[in-house]
Amino acid sequence: xxxxxxxxxxxxxxxxxxxxxxxxxxxxxxxxxxxxxxxxxxxxxxxxxxxxxxxxxxxxxxxxxxxxxxxxxxxxxxxxxxxxxxxxxxxxxxxxxxxxxxxxxxxxxxxxxxxxxxxxxxxxxxxxxxxxxxxxxxxxxxxxxxxxxxxxxxxxxxxxxxxxxxxxxxxxxxxxxxxxxxxxxxxxxxxxxxxxxxxxxxxxxxxxxxxxxxxxxxxxxxxxxxxxxxxxxxxxxxxxxxxxxxxxxxxxxxxxxxxxxxxxxxxxxxxxxxxxxxxxxxxxxxxxxxxxxxxxxxxxxxxxxxxxxxxxxxxxxxxxxxxxxxxxxxxxxxxxxxxxxxxxxxxxxxxxxxxxxxxxxxxxxxxxxxxxxxxxxxxxxxxxxxxxxxxxxxxxxxxxxxxxxxxxxxxxxxxxxxxxxxxxxxxxxxxxxxxxxxxxxxxxxxxxxxxxxxxxxxxxx
Amino acid sequence: xxxxxxxxxxxxxxxxxxxxxxxxxxxxxxxxxxxxxxxxxxxxxxxxxxxxxxxxxxxxxxxxxxxxxxxxxxxxxxxxxxxxxxxxxxxxxxxxxxxxxxxxxxxxxxxxxxxxxxxxxxxxxxxxxxxxxxxxxxxxxxxxxxxxxxxxxxxxxxxxxxxxxxxxxxxxxxxxxxxxxxxxxxxxxxxxxxxxxxxxxxxxxxxxxxxxxxxxxxxxxxxxxxxxxxxxxxxxxxxxxxxxxxxxxxxxxxxxxxxxxxxxxxxxxxxxxxxxxxxxxxxxxxxxxxxxxxxxxxxxxxxxxxxxxxxxxxxxxxxxxxxxxxxxxxxxxxxxxxxxxxxxxxxxxxxxxxxxxxxxxxxxxxxxxxxxxxxxxxxxxxxxxxxxxxxxxxxxxxxxxxxxxxxxxxxxxxxxxxxxxxx
Ligand SMILES: Cc1cc2nc3c(=O)[nH]c(=O)nc-3n(C[C@H](O)[C@H](O)[C@H](O)COP(=O)(O)OP(=O)(O)OC[C@H]3O[C@@H](n4cnc5c(N)ncnc54)[C@H](O)[C@@H]3O)c2cc1C
Ligand code: SF4
Ligand code: SF4
Numbered sequence: 001x002x003x004x005x006x007x008x009x010x011x012x013x014x015x016x017x018x019x020x021x022x023x024x025x026x027x028x029x030x031x032x033x034x035x036x037x038x039x040x041x042x043x044x045x046x047x048x049x050x051x052x053x054x055x056x057x058x059x060x061x062x063x064x065x066x067x068x069x070x071x072x073x074x075x076x077x078x079x080x081x082x083x084x085x086x087x088x089x090x091x092x093x094x095x096x097x098x099x100x101x102x103x104x105x106x107x108x109x110x111x112x113x114x115x116x117x118x119x120x121x122x123x124x125x126x127x128x129x130x131x132x133x134x135x136x137x138x139x140x141x142x143x144x145x146x147x148x149x150x151x152x153x154x155x156x157x158x159x160x161x162x163x164x165x166x167x168x169x170x171x172x173x174x175x176x177x178x179x180x181x182x183x184x185x186x187x188x189x190x191x192x193x194x195x196x197x198x199x200x201x202x203x204x205x206x207x208x209x210x211x212x213x214x215x216x217x218x219x220x221x222x223x224x225x226x227x228x229x230x231x232x233x234x235x236x237x238x239x240x241x242x243x244x245x246x247x248x249x250x251x252x253x254x255x256x257x258x259x260x261x262x263x264x265x266x267x268x269x270x271x272x273x274x275x276x277x278x279x280x281x282x283x284x285x286x287x288x289x290x291x292x293x294x295x296x297x298x299x300x301x302x303x304x305x306x307x308x309x310x311x312x313x314x315x316x317x318x319x320x321x322x323x324x325x326x327x328x329x330x331x332x333x334x335x336x337x338x339x340x341x342x343x344x345x346x347x348x349x350x351x352x353x354x355x356x357x358x359x360x361x362x363x364x365x366x367x368x369x370x371x372x373x374x375x376x377x378x379x380x381x382x383x384x385x386x387x388x389x390x391x392x393x394x395x396x397x398x399x400x401x402x403x404x405x406x407x408x409x410x411x412x413x414x415x416x417x418x419x420x421x422x423x424x425x426x427x428x429x430x431x432x433x434x435x436x437x438x439x440x441x442x443x444x445x446x447x448x449x450x451x452x453x454x455x456x457x458x459x460x461x
Numbered sequence: 462x463x464x465x466x467x468x469x470x471x472x473x474x475x476x477x478x479x480x481x482x483x484x485x486x487x488x489x490x491x492x493x494x495x496x497x498x499x500x501x502x503x504x505x506x507x508x509x510x511x512x513x514x515x516x517x518x519x520x521x522x523x524x525x526x527x528x529x530x531x532x533x534x535x536x537x538x539x540x541x542x543x544x545x546x547x548x549x550x551x552x553x554x555x556x557x558x559x560x561x562x563x564x565x566x567x568x569x570x571x572x573x574x575x576x577x578x579x580x581x582x583x584x585x586x587x588x589x590x591x592x593x594x595x596x597x598x599x600x601x602x603x604x605x606x607x608x609x610x611x612x613x614x615x616x617x618x619x620x621x622x623x624x625x626x627x628x629x630x631x632x633x634x635x636x637x638x639x640x641x642x643x644x645x646x647x648x649x650x651x652x653x654x655x656x657x658x659x660x661x662x663x664x665x666x667x668x669x670x671x672x673x674x675x676x677x678x679x680x681x682x683x684x685x686x687x688x689x690x691x692x693x694x695x696x697x698x699x700x701x702x703x704x705x706x707x708x709x710x711x712x713x714x715x716x717x718x719x720x721x722x723x724x725x726x727x728x729x730x731x732x733x734x735x736x737x738x739x740x741x742x743x744x745x746x747x748x749x750x751x752x753x754x755x756x757x758x759x760x761x762x763x764x765x766x767x768x769x770x771x772x773x774x775x776x777x778x779x780x781x782x783x784x785x786x787x788x789x790x791x792x793x794x795x796x797x798x799x800x801x802x803x804x805x806x807x808x809x810x811x812x813x814x815x816x817x818x819x820x821x822x823x824x825x826x827x828x829x830x831x832x833x834x835x836x837x838x839x840x841x842x843x844x845x846x847x848x849x850x851x852x853x854x855x856x857x858x859x860x861x862x863x864x865x866x867x868x869x870x871x872x873x874x875x876x877x878x879x880x881x882x883x884x
Contacts, residue, residue, distance in 0.1 A: 022521045027510050028497035035480045037506075072497075073482040091495055113486075136486035327540025330477075 002041045002085075006062060010044055010086075013054045018045040018092075029087040032072040032079050034421055040067065040087035047092050049167060049175050049206035056204070057173035059086060059450050066450055068200035070111065070142030073134045075338065076419030078146065078199045082454045090141055093206060096120055104212045105164065105181055110141025110205045114148075117210075127215040129156035132415070133323060141205050147197035149415040151248040151279075151322075154373030156213075158415065160196040167207035168195055171446035181209050194441075199417050200452045202445055219247065219281035220291055221315035223307040224298055225272035229253050229356070229368075231302035232274035233349035236372045238297050239278075240345045246294065249373025250277040250322055253352075256369045259328040265317045271304045276372065277322055279315075325369050326378070332365050333382035337394050341405040342414030345375040354404040355379060362393045376414035402428055418456045426457065464733060465692045468508060468551040475512070475548065477541045478505045484535040484545070489809045490528050490816075493826045498525040501535035501545035508548055518556055526552050528820060530813025531688060533781035547731070550687055557690030626656035632677050634663070637670030644674045644711035646702075646743075648721035649681050650848035658848060661875035662717045662746055668878050669753055678705035682724030688816070699732055703739055714739070717746045717871055719776035719847035726782065745779065746871060747787035747846060759794035759874070762881045768796065771873065772803040772840035774810065774831070774854060776847035788846040788870040795877050803838035805830050812853040828857035835865055844870045 002021075010019045019042060020026075026039040046052050059066045065085030072079050081087050093109035099121055100106070106128070108117060114135040118128050131150035132138055138148065144166070149158040165179030168191075178191035195203060226232040232251050239249065252260075254273045261268050268275070276298070280290040295306065309315035329336055343351045352368065355377075359366040370378035381397050383390035402412050402425055412422055412429050426435065439457060442449075484501035485491060491500040498507065507525060510516040526549060535545045626647055643666055651659045666673050683698035702725070706714055716722040722745045729740035744752075773792055775785045785807075793800045811817055811827030831854060835843055843854060843865055854867045 023510075023516050023519070024498050024507055024522050024525055025496075027506050027516060028503040031480050031506065033479065033481050071482055071485055072480075073485075115486075134482070137482050324540075327479075327481075330541065 002064065006058070006064065007042060009058055010042065010055065013058075014044055014046045014051050018047070019043070029069065029072075029089065030081065032074045032077060034075060034077045034080070034419070036077050036080050036082075036420065038080050038082045039084065040081035041084045043087045043089060045089045045092050049169055052088070052169045052204050052206060053173045053175055055086070055088065055173075056169055056171060056451070060172055060448050063448050063450060065453050067452055068141075068145070068204050070139030070145070071113070071134075071137050073138045074142065074146060074419065075340075075416040076146075076199075076413075076421040078417055078419040078452070078455060079142075080420065082420060085450075088204065090204070091139065093141075097207070099124060099126070099212075100181075101126070103181065104214075106210045106212055107181075108140055108208050108210065110139060110144070110208060112140050114138050114140055114143055121212055122215055125215050126212040128162065128210060128212055129153070130159045130162060133326070140208055140210075144196055144205055144208055145198060145200045146417045147415065149371065149374065149376065151250050151277075151371060153371065154249050155245050155247045155281075160193065162211045163192055163196055163208060164211050165192055165209040166195055166205050168203035168205055170203050171448075171451040175206075176203075179209070183211070197417065199419060199455055201442060201455055202451070204451070216247075216281040218284040218287060219279055219315070220287045221277065221279045221309040221318050222291060222294070223266070223309075223318045223321070224276045224278060224295075224303055225268065225305040226274045226276070227271060227302040227304050229274040229352055230349055232276050233352045233372070235276060235298040235301045236348050237346050238301070239294055240373070242293070242297050244290065244293055244297075246278050246290070246373065247281045248277060248279040248371075250370065251275065251372040252277075252322065252325060252369040253367060255332060255365060255367040256325045256329075259331050259367070260321055260324050263324060263328070264321050266307065266321060268321070269305055275321075277318055322369070325367075326380075329367055329380055329382060332367060333384045335383050335385045335390075337381040337383070337398060339379045339381070339398060339401065339412070340370070340376060340414050340416045341379060341401065341410055341412060342374060342376040343405055343408045343410030345373070347408040347410065348372060348375055348377075351375075351377065351404065351408055351410070355401060358397055358400050358404075362397055364390065364393050364397065366397065371414070374414065375410065398425070399428075420455060423456060423458045465554060465696060465731065466547075466551060468548070468555050469512065471508070471544070471548050471551060472512065474543055475505055475509050478502060478539075478543045479541060480506075481540065484539060487534040487538045489532060489534065489811075489827055490530060490820075490823060493823050494528065496525075499528040501539065501543070504529070504545060504549055504552075505543065508552055511552070518560055523556055523560065526556065528816070528823075530777065530809055530811070530816050532777035532809050532813065534777070534809075537781065550690075553688070553690035554692035557692065622654055622656045624656070626652045626659040627675060627677060627679075629656070630659075630663070630675055632675055634667070634673040634675075636667060636672040638672075640670040640672060641712040642672045642674060642710070643749075644676065644706060644709065644714045646679055646682070646706065646714055646716050646721060646725060647675065648716065648718040648848070649685075650718060650852070655848050655851065655869070658717055658869045658871060661869065661871040662715070664875040664878055665746070665750060665755070665871060666715070668758075669750075669755075674709050674711055676705045676708065678708075680705070682718075682721040683728060684720050684724040687724075687728060688813075695728070696732065699729060699736060703736055706739060711742070713749060714743045715746050715749055716743060717846070717869065718849065719745070719778035719782075720849050722782060722784075723778040745782070745784050745787065745846070747779075747791055748784050750874075751787050751790060756790055756794045759791065759796070759877070762796045762877060765797045765880075768799040769841055770801045770839045771798045771842045771844050772801050772835065772838050773806060773870070774803075774843055774845040774850055775807045776845055776850045777809050777813075779846055780807065788844070791874060792844055792870055795873055797877050797880065798873060801839045803834040803840060803843075805834035808834075810850045810853040810857070812849045817853065824853070825857075825860065828853065828860065832857050832861035832863060836861065836863055840865060842873075843867045844873055846870050 021042050025043045029043045030037045030039045065083045067081040068088050069079040091111040094111035095109050097107040129152045131152045132148040143159050147159045365382045367380040381394050383394045488500045497503040529549045683695040687695040725743045726740045729736040773789050811824035817824035
């Protein structure tokens with residue numbers, strides 16, 4: 001528990017009503033979407049960079065851990081206060097500061113909800129592409145800190161491709177600026193890229209300057225059904241090899257389809273063992289041609305049925321099938337371990353085959369879906385913790401899957417980050433010297449290890 | 462005897478919350494308050510902590526649990542359909558039992574359980590309302606002259622009706638013998654405050670030739686007591702309505718109040734097989750009229766020049782029951798109506814049972830969101846399907862100084878039926 005004196009200082013900085021040590025609040029700011037729970041000692045909701053600077057200076061002097069928190073929709077425990085201390089809730093910083101239509105940029109505070117910005121810029125004919133499935137509730141600060149991705153990233157890139165500059169409060173309480181609002185800029189180190197994906201361990205982001213692009217005129221959504229997962233995976237590699245980059249290239253395997261078949265508004269025949277959701281966008285006249293070329297490539301690979309949406313409503317129905325997968329997985333088994341490995345796109349068929357083999361060998365269902373166009377697979381290891389041995393099998397499966405991913409030149413996480421969930425596996429992917437280099441940066445910037453301690457690196461690594 | 466489930470019975474459903482945070486995008490209270498403790502994910506965590514003995518029913522927790530409109534958005538949009546609204550009501554019942562009801566909650570329950578008291582109070586209220594209230598200068602409604610417990614001074618409320626609806630109508634109104642026997646469950650708002658809605662319902666039903674029963678012994682649907690945490694009171698009301706409504710073998714039981722509909726369906730289904738059986742007979746009036754082919758009937762009425770622009774507000778309780786489009790379909794078929802869209806048509810009016818009494822400030826903010834949508838629309842009239850929403854929306858428009866009128870969809874239906882009659 002923190003001393004009364006500390007609470008009084010915090011109240012002085014942000015105002016009494018924005019500091020809480022009530023048990024109810026400590027419980028409500030203890031978790032994220034991993035469902036791990038660690039109560040903070042105090043919940044603080046600052047209003048601006050100056051207040052955050054004062055909080056961090058105090059936390060440094062008193063050596064109190066500080067855990068930045070957006071919407072807590074993270075999948076790897078990034079915002080969970082595993083050592084107690086201060087839960088630093090950033091949702092009051094929620095203003096869109098400007099949308100500059102002359103330069104196609106937006107300046108926002110980190111607590112702005114992703115979808116809120118997207119709606120605002122689309123109203124003036126602009127577009128902010130990164131679209132994590134959590135976009136209706138995740139914050140842009142959280143997106144930047146995790147470098148979030150989404151279906152549209154095949155064509156448009158991930159969050160880091162849209163961040164031009166930031167205002168950041170350093171772990172020691174200084175307010176700094178990285179990058180700027182120009183499309184180019186090479187003065188000094190690229191601190192912007194360093195901050196993107198730092199999972200709140202190197203600074204608290206208080207302003208973000210984002211690049212916008214013109215909103216595409218039209219889009220076309222197709223649901224292509226294959227008789228085997230292998231066919232679908234090969235179609236992905238072939239489309240990419242054919243030098244076509246669709247907007248999205250999502251896939252779902254047979255188990256994922258089984259979970260949603262019943263509730264879907266669309267008819268998905270039993271013969272379909274895997275599907276791809278392919279969307280193309282751009283000028284209306286070009287869409288037909290793009291779609292036709294994609295179908296030419298896919299058709300020989302075992303397509304059993306294709307649906308092309310002719311209205312926004314039908315396109316929405318197709319997407320609904322994809323979005324309902326993750327939540328419906330409980331039908332397979334009550335507990336899931338979800339990983340988001342990413343492999344070079346040409347290796348997708350190999351990776352899928354390897355996962356199928358691991359699932360067979362360990363006799364536990366593994367459901368695959370995700371952003372195939374990026375080589376990013378959401379691997380869901382479905383277990384029942386009540387059954388003896390399941391937990392161990394899941395551990396084995398995770399290790400085997402990571403090992404294969406790395407062997408194919410991939411990475412353990414495409415977009416969810418490391419947090420606490422993947423920290424134990426980091427040495428599988430990064431060598432000793434690389435980890436030491438990263439830790440040296442963290443130590444130099446945060447000598448007292450007060451900002452989001454216990455994340456990315458295990459203490460004894 | 463009916464019986465509510467204890468909070469313990471929800472243990473498994475509590476576990477099904479995967480803490481994804483989706484509810485943060487949908488809870489109207491969270492949008493205003495921005496504290497995790499008021500969103501479904503937070504409330505579920507608090508319920509779990511309570512069951513695990515990690516938190517006590519302290520003042521702070523009570524306040525968090527009270528911040529819910531029971532609008533059901535969190536349930537509908539939750540990937541695992543965790544019944545947060547039911548869980549919150551179960552928590553409130555536990556609180557009511559262990560900590561006692563608040564003064565207001567006690568008042569609500571006492572009065573609504575005793576129709577004679579309600580009748581007496583409304584009679585007194587009518588006699589003395591000039592003393593307690595003054596008329597709102599612009600707009601419609603009354604405002605308190607001096608402070609009173611639990612009613613915010615700047616809240617406006619409708620006048621009390623000169624005579625309660627059920628007192629001014631016979632218990633049975635015969636129609637065409639071949640036509641169905643319909644029981645009309647009026648609810649308190651229609652009975653005591655807005656009887657003209659009841660008259661409109663009768664007009665619509667009579668135009669179908671229905672035989673209408675308005676049981677004298679019916680009471681409050683129980684939702685206000687339930688929201689106030691008075692489980693026992695709500696259960697008593699339910700039993701009493703069960704008796705009153707099953708005494709006659711009606712084909713269908715009609716409600717014209719979205720909240721009463723929820724009280725007699727969703728709430729009844731949680732009370733045991735007898736209540737559930739009754740719930741199966743309950744239909745919202747709009748749903749019933751659609752089923753009876755009313756749209757075709759309305760479309761045959763002579764068209765009118767310059768139909769009035771009307772927007773429709775979706776009551777949360779119809780949204781939750783999957784009936785939000787039925788009133789819109791009726792409106793669209795009316796000869797004197799030009800249905801127009803408004804922004805935030807789907808957003809909550811902010812009443813939420815007893816919510817607006819305890820949290821009038823938040824309630825007003827939700828109202829302001831509605832006012833914005835109404836202001837920016839072409840509508841001259843806002844029609845809706847719930848007397849509670851009507852009261853709240855009128856209060857909202859009074860505050861915003863907007864000229865639009867609020868009414869029930871059935872009032873517009875009845876007016877057009879009347880217009881079409883040979884003069
Ligand atoms: C249903 C669901 C679907 C999802 N789909 C996707 C998806 O498609 N793609 C994807 O990439 N992710 C997805 N996610 C994961 C998650 O939504 C993203 O990681 C998102 O970016 C997290 O944002 P947040 O605001 O919830 O951040 P939080 O979870 O609160 O925090 C995440 C991390 O960011 C840090 N942080 C937050 N704000 C700041 C700040 N201002 N300054 C510094 N550090 C900060 C925190 O300390 C933490 O380490 C999904 C999650 C859910 C529950
Ligand atoms: S949407 Fe449902 S599962 Fe997700 S956090 Fe809210 S209540 Fe829990
Ligand atoms: S019922 Fe409505 S107000 Fe209550 S928690 Fe759910 S969404 Fe929020």
